[in-house]
Amino acid sequence: MPRPRIREDLHVEHLPGERVLIRKIDFFILTFCCLSYFINYVRQAHRLRPQHRADPSAQLDRSNLANAYVSGMKDELGFVGNQFNEINTCFTVGYVLGQVPSNLSLYYFKPQIWFPLMMLLWGGLTMVTASAHNPQSIMAIRFFQGMCEASTFVGTHYVLGAWYTERELGKRSGIFTSSGLAGTMIGGFIQTGIYRSMNGRNGLSGWRWLFIVDGLLTIPVALYGFFLFPNTPHTTTAFYLSEAERKLAISRVPTVEERSPITLRFLKKVLTSWYWWGFVGLWAIAGETESFSSNSLLALYLQKHPVHKYTVEELNNYPTGVAAVGIVSTLFWATVTDFLGGKRYLVGYYIGITAIATSIMILVASRNPTSPTSTSVTMGAYYWAGSVYACQATFFAWCNDAMRYEEAVFRGVVLAGMNLGSNAVNAWWSIIFYGASMAPWFTRGMWAMIACSIALVLWSAGLSYLVYKNEKKRVAEIDDGPSMALKDE
Known part of the structure; x- marks a missing residue:
């Protein structure tokens, strides 16, 4: 009697020793990558949030700004005009420029060396920021910091794709991206605690201690990676993996011939490939469906609410629920698409429907802004919109799945290109559609979100077909191989 389809999807056969192998690599890969990403996002509390890039005239000392800036850095260093915005621009430029070179470097350097090295560099640059005496120094530091931090997100997705099968990859990608959302949720609380306990100690301002402590946090995690990160199945020398486990790890993923990426052949292959244009385009569109959350629109809505006056604590605490929804949604869809054998495109449809529905809810609520129902509907829409964070894990896992039989460095470049494309679009998208001056309703942004969501659904359908x-x-081609060989004989 044939097994019911749902049981086939949920049932996973494991080779002898495979469960033990998976548990080992889960522990050593995910602990390092998640801690690295978590610290990265905790440290990002120093950076200005995206909506303030979009509106240079926005007042910079409001409750939802970076802790260091509002804790004395502005006055002590003599910030004027839009210099804080310019600092964020410097970081973004460095981050975008570092994406592809960082993943290309993984062809020449083992992840066990590259990831901790980059982590120590951006941690060191964070501590150097504490010695800054003018905004221009911080601009230069942030540029190089962005280049170093470019290794974390796309590099981790590259490594996950090298170790895990399509029935395992989504959950691990989900756990990794959720660690960043967790850092977003609690980063402000950690920064506040550091400031309160260290301000004035040894003659240093509290904001300087913020940078010093945040930088120090990277050292034990980087050392952990130097000694215990397992690299990739074909290059691992981890002492905790037996020879049999190393061979098993290699057998679980396709063996693909690798060639140097620094050639015209490789450049042509990338730029003429549907993988590049398909997945870079996918994430350029999908990244903008996160605009409600990434631009902190709920916080701006509450701050400029037409009726209620919210306290500082409420302005800080209410938006944290968006990240919580994002974590639940990310883990849910990552697990579901794993069970379904890697049908990641389903998330594109869900996100499209969600973004259209939440945009319409807010547009309708804006017609009667003083109504209690309007407030409830708007807050519900923004919380629901937080679930679109699921696309981070599933779409990068989708790229890893689709390129499983391609050169690893080619896959790495496409993954980096996805993040490059998204950040390049977001640099101007936020300015046009989600400037803080457009609060509380962001009507132009709502219509842009609807258009973007329709494009995402169509793009997901087309890419799934390819x-x-x-x-x-x-x-x-595999099936024709043996028959062609027999025919030749």
């Missing part, structure tokens, strides 16, 4: 067609072609 992936299906490519997989079908690959299987056909």
